[in-house]
Amino acid sequence: MNDFFTSQFPNLWPAIGLAIGFPLILLILSELIYSLDRRGKPLARTLRTFRNLVVPALAVVLFVVYLVKSPSEGTLVRVAETAFWIVLLYALLGIVNDLVFGLASQNTWCERVPKLFRDLTRAGLVAIGAMVICHRVWGGEHQGALTALGVGSVVIGLALQEPLGNIVSGLMLLFERPLNVGDWVTADGVTGRVVEINWRSAHIETPTRELRVVRNISLYKGALSNLSRPTFVRTEVIEVGFGYNDPPNRVKEIMLDLLTTTPGVLSDPAPAVRTLNYADFSVIYRLIFSVARQEELAVTRDRIMTRLWYAAKRGGLTIPYPIQMEYSPSESPTPDAPTPRELLRNQPRFLPAIRDDSSAPPRTIDYAAGEPLHAPSSRFEGIGLILTGTASISTANATGESVCVGEMNAGECFGSHFTAESTGDDVQIRANSDVTVMLFDDKSMELLLNQSPSLAAEIGDTIESRRQAILAARKNDPA
Secondary structure: OHHHHHHHOOOHHHHHHHHHHHHHHHHHHHHHHHHHHHOOOOHHHHHHHHHHHHHHHHHHHHHHHHHOOOOOOOHHHHHHHHHHHHHHHHHHHHHHHHHHHHOOOOOOHHHHOOHHHHHHHHHHHHHHHHHHHHHHHHHHHHHHHHHHHHHHHHHHHHHOHHHHHHHHHHHHHHHHOOOOOOOEEEEOOEEEEEEEEOOOEEEEEOOOOOEEEEEHHHHHHOOEEEOOOOOOOEEEEEEEEEOOOOOHHHHHHHHHHHHHOOOOOOOOOOOEEEEEEEOOOOEEEEEEEEEOOHHHHHHHHHHHHHHHHHHHHHOOOOOOOOOOOOOOOOOOOOOOOOOHHHHHHHOHHHHHHOOOOOOOOOEEEEEOOOOEEEOOOOOOOOEEEEEEOOEEEEEEOOOOOEEEEEEEOOOOEEOOOOOHHHHOOOOEEEEOOOEEEEEEOHHHHHHHHHHOHHHHHHHHHHHHHHHHHHHHHHHOOOO
């Protein structure tokens, strides 16, 4: 029976083997690739090359040799064998790449080798191997083909001049290494973080989550600023103008205090304020500060610009702007500001503190959310009454960790000689939201408390409860 089938179907067993073995090998490779993908192994990428290229190429060779029965010296067999050996070489080099570089530990020389260099090396080895394979498979018959290929390469090279220029530029960037993946750069009018560098271009992710593709030739020939070198520290400059009636030293003092108390601003290098120019409508000052990384720059700049308005208003500074308006004789160029008595309409108990004979009436000051109303190791001049907003009181515990001990609301007072902040140098009051404070002098508040014993008793109880909370927090060890 076997002799009958063999004589009638001489290619039966090779056909059965190919029909069963080819799908079986593909199934095994697919399951192995799926398993490696779940574990995040780089070898899965190379096994895909075996499944998609090497195994089908081998199946074609077997089909041509054992089923079609083409002569071994025939063109069809040679083409199939050439394609198989080239894709096999490509896949084997992929395995070497994955084992040596893909599984390399961090901070080793293998991990630091750029991907572009590995790809170019792999392509060069495949090209050399392809020439050897062609020589072995085709013998001397490939000379004419190589001559035609050489002429064709010149034509192709002229047609692909720009893509080849990008590849050469990529090689130059590879050796010079002015940027790496993860660096923040400004190139070709784009500022962002480098997420990929390939043969043709660099992919840059902008702060607005936009992916911009910059060609290698533009990076190589144009100006490139690497914002992550020589260090990750970024220095920023903000220019702002204040009125001519504001003394420069006073402006610089307030602005420097603003910079040093803003979260995210580094103390080393220290922030600075410089008088830059006397412009048409204002004196221009330059605020110079540094942040730890480029990613923190936008947030820190926003904090500074937000708090600047409050600091200027609190310090009595003027931020002028060029504008021209005409007023009739009965009009005022600025609206009348509310009087202290009008501001205290929701706190009538404090109205007696406003003395008509006082040469320094109470004034209001504004704080932005997060700004300190009272800082450690500083003396708060006068008595502050919170008109709007809330603030938190914090102190250091036994281990030096800052803990919150209470909250202050509208109608509560604070001051170095008036409340529990006088219990030490480590008490801080910080605004939870935008806060408006009315500032009284000590004499006005003393007269108020003498006239209102009930208010004095209420404030005294509040002071004592704060003092007890602060002392308890200082003794508390969270460990």
